[in-house]
Amino acid sequence: MAAEAKIDPMHQFMIAPIGSDQLAASPFQFTNSALWMLIVLVAIVLFMWGGLKRELVPGRWQAAVEMLTGFLDNVTRQSIGPEGRKYLPWVFTAFVFILASNWIGALPFAVVPGAHPFTVTSQFTVTGTMSIISFAIVLGVGFWKHGLHFFSLFVPHGTPLPLKFVVAPIEFVSFLVRPFSLGLRPFIAMFAGHILLEVFGNFVVQGLNAGGPMGYGVSLLAFLFVIFVNALELLVGAIQAFVFALLTALYINDAVNLH
């Protein structure tokens, strides 16, 4: 890239069809997003497969898989109660998918010439769809178990009567905002992190192109910063996956137990 080229941090989020022009013109497109979702799926399947040997004394790999499942089992059990096991599959799926795509998206595949890595969770369509699935489960379970009594979710116990008219609309609005905020969180975290990486990665190149002690100094500082942000990105990816799983479990708990 030339030194005076404009930094374009949005280009990396572009969804483009893969394959020949004829394939791209058809309504059934195979995009880079779909390709990376498949890669994430393969990675998850391989990881889980390696840990399903059911040895009496678990090796490292099996211990890792067991730690993951045990951890999520704990999350659902603590927030939903003994009934939580029923909802473990979705919480587990959401956590593992977000975690795997965050981490695979943070890997520097771009050093391979021609490879265009893509973070699946940096698209709101993906995380938004996952939060809609979470909410379909919440609404389905709530109405299935409690019928129209589910609406008492909006009126906390022990509220004085005059306050009920104030609290109920507030609770209702906060309930409506939940799917939006749930999906927005992992999306923005990845989006912001990757913009930061792209901008500072460009600083490295521009500093090298400028040359001189100043240019090399800026380049070195930006490079160290990129390493730091990459480490932070791994942490943020894990935290966001955990927060998504935890909040999903809590919202399901609202629907299962009412409050």
Added chain:
Amino acid sequence: MELASAQVIGAGIAAIGVGAAAAGVGFVFGSFLQGALRNPAAAGGQTGTLYIGFAAAELLGLMAFAVAMIILYAR
């Protein structure tokens, strides 16, 4: 003022919210540490609550970032 420069200024102002959320996140973890150091035995059971508070504080900063990006790249 040109639209492009107004956009950049607006995005910069909108990004103040990110710093405010940083203060909020720091407050959440700081308060947790204060409580946890006084009663370490009870701290382990509260990590879930900690992350809910963290998520709530962080979301507002993320929204400020989203608004800044929308302003910056709006046509």
